[in-house]
Amino acid sequence: MNFNGSILIVDDEAHIRTFISLLLRHLGVNRIFEAKNGNEALEVYEKERPDLILLDVNMPMMDGIETLRALKRANPDCVVVMLTSLANRQTVDESATHGAANYIRKDAPFEEIGRALAETIDTCFETDAPETKPPPQS
Amino acid sequence: MDDSQPTPSIDLKGRSVLIVDDDRVNLKIIGGILRHEGFEISEASSGEQALEVYAEYRPNLVLLDVMMPGIDGFETCRTLKKTYGETCAPVIFITAKNKADDIVMGFDAGGVDYLTKPFRPKEVLARIRTHLSNQLLLEQLSKANAAKDRFLGMCAHDLRNPLSSIRGLAELMSERAAGSLTDEQMEIVQTIHGASQSMLQLVNELLDVATIEAGHLKLAKEPTKIAELVKRSVHLSGIEAAKKDTLIEMVNRTKNPVIDVDRNKMRQVVDNLINNAVKYSPRGSLITVQINADDSSAGFSVKDNGPGIPDNERHKLFKDYGRLSAQPTGGEKSTGLGLAICRKIVEAHGGTIGADNIPGHGCEFVVRLPRHK
Numbered sequence: 199m200n201f202n203g204s205i206l207i208v209d210d211e212a213h214i215r216t217f218i219s220l221l222l223r224h225l226g227v228n229r230i231f232e233a234k235n236g237n238e239a240l241e242v243y244e245k246e247r248p249d250l251i252l253l254d255v256n257m258p259m260m261d262g263i264e265t266l267r268a269l270k271r272a273n274p275d276c277v278v279v280m281l282t283s284l285a286n287r288q289t290v291d292e293s294a295t296h297g298a299a300n301y302i303r304k305d306a307p308f309e310e311i312g313r314a315l316a317e318t319i320d321t322c323f324e325t326d327a328p329e330t331k332p333p334p335q336s
Numbered sequence: 337m338d339d340s341q342p343t344p345s346i347d348l349k350g351r352s353v354l355i356v357d358d359d360r361v362n363l364k365i366i367g368g369i370l371r372h373e374g375f376e377i378s379e380a381s382s383g384e385q386a387l388e389v390y391a392e393y394r395p396n397l398v399l400l401d402v403m404m405p406g407i408d409g410f411e412t413c414r415t416l417k418k419t420y421g422e423t424c425a426p427v428i429f430i431t432a433k434n435k436a437d438d439i440v441m442g443f444d445a446g447g448v449d450y451l452t453k454p455f456r457p458k459e460v461l462a463r464i465r466t467h468l469s470n471q472l473l474l475e476q477l478s479k480a481n482a483a484k485d486r487f488l489g490m491c492a493h494d495l496r497n498p499l500s501s502i503r504g505l506a507e508l509m510s511e512r513a514a515g516s517l518t519d520e521q522m523e524i525v526q527t528i529h530g531a532s533q534s535m536l537q538l539v540n541e542l543l544d545v546a547t548i549e550a551g552h553l554k555l556a557k558e559p560t561k562i563a564e565l566v567k568r569s570v571h572l573s574g575i576e577a578a579k580k581d582t583l584i585e586m587v588n589r590t591k592n593p594v595i596d597v598d599r600n601k602m603r604q605v606v607d608n609l610i611n612n613a614v615k616y617s618p619r620g621s622l623i624t625v626q627i628n629a630d631d632s633s634a635g636f637s638v639k640d641n642g643p644g645i646p647d648n649e650r651h652k653l654f655k656d657y658g659r660l661s662a663q664p665t666g667g668e669k670s671t672g673l674g675l676a677i678c679r680k681i682v683e684a685h686g687g688t689i690g691a692d693n694i695p696g697h698g699c700e701f702v703v704r705l706p707r708h709k
Contacts, residue, residue: 211497214497214501216501220505224511308504
């Protein structure tokens, strides 16, 4: 996958974060951040300004849609892809209304997850290549 | 308590009975007997009043006289059944009308039982107890069933995520994402992958069944060219089939009919039928997927080279957990839920699914769906 940007994974389940993060590394993404809930996601987002956010739909306390709305308030242009375990039509539609770029079923075979990610990256970063963005100072 | 009376195994104390009779004396006598048994009693002296009292108290059972001024008992019963449908309490008629025709009319009106006057108190009580018990059991059963579906759904949900991580991680490892593996390590990791894959499939199917059983199967139908939908599945399944040297061919002599389907759900049906065909056919088979259409319906069929469906197992084919004696030919797994889910999805679309043996060898599954109007 041709993507030099950074990705934030938001999921309350550690094994999902581990899986997605390993998968991303396997696909050649090097800058990966993790957050285990909505609040943490907002904090990490403010600090690191990742290019892409993978956001779990089902989280306790602040759920995915709420987090999505908060992220969009912080930056209307942020690119968010929802992580779902079920392709729940209603949630998919709702997250699309609130500006999610796409959704990925995290229970899909990993080739499919990779394909969906690549597609999203191709559409969202076609013109403003994130490669040009300087890495965050840490 | 009377010794000859068998102890009821179900506690009916506090269940409520509405007694309807225009004769005050009857109300008093029956009311007294039932109160003594611990039932809650409400009374009405006409059909009209019965409807009002019913609405207010929602009794568990109605004891209904037939001959009353105003609307009679049969009419009252019909109105109750019409208003409250499935949730309506059982109605027992109690009347001096005792001709066979009257009794039939009572059952036609929706009554569950018919008692004739003069009545024997013990008989009245026994019948009331029977119907109250049945009703209580039905209530408990439907609650238990709903709880089972919720439990199943929750379980499946909470099992899915960890399972998909296990599968995904094993998959990544076997792709050498975490460095190279010895042959033995590779075998271990592939075994983990295979086992978690089949478990995930089982959980997914259980979740599907729970969702469908709980009545939460919602279809998002869109006008769809069925041939295109099927073609995609044929293409994707072709890769798996190739591992068994099996070829899937697609035949389409239709004018590409458009039908209203929930694409994800219908894809699940197509995938399932094609995967089954591959699963139960010997290596090196030819699977034929054909698009069909006539004036009122359109759909597809899947023909395999498997052993066919034994006549004595046919009734199990589309039932939950209805696994047949045929074994997958490449060590694949089966939950016995796939075809049951297919049937439920197809029926939710107003369509039909069937299967027939092909003389010679194999069988053909046919799905017909109503045409888009």
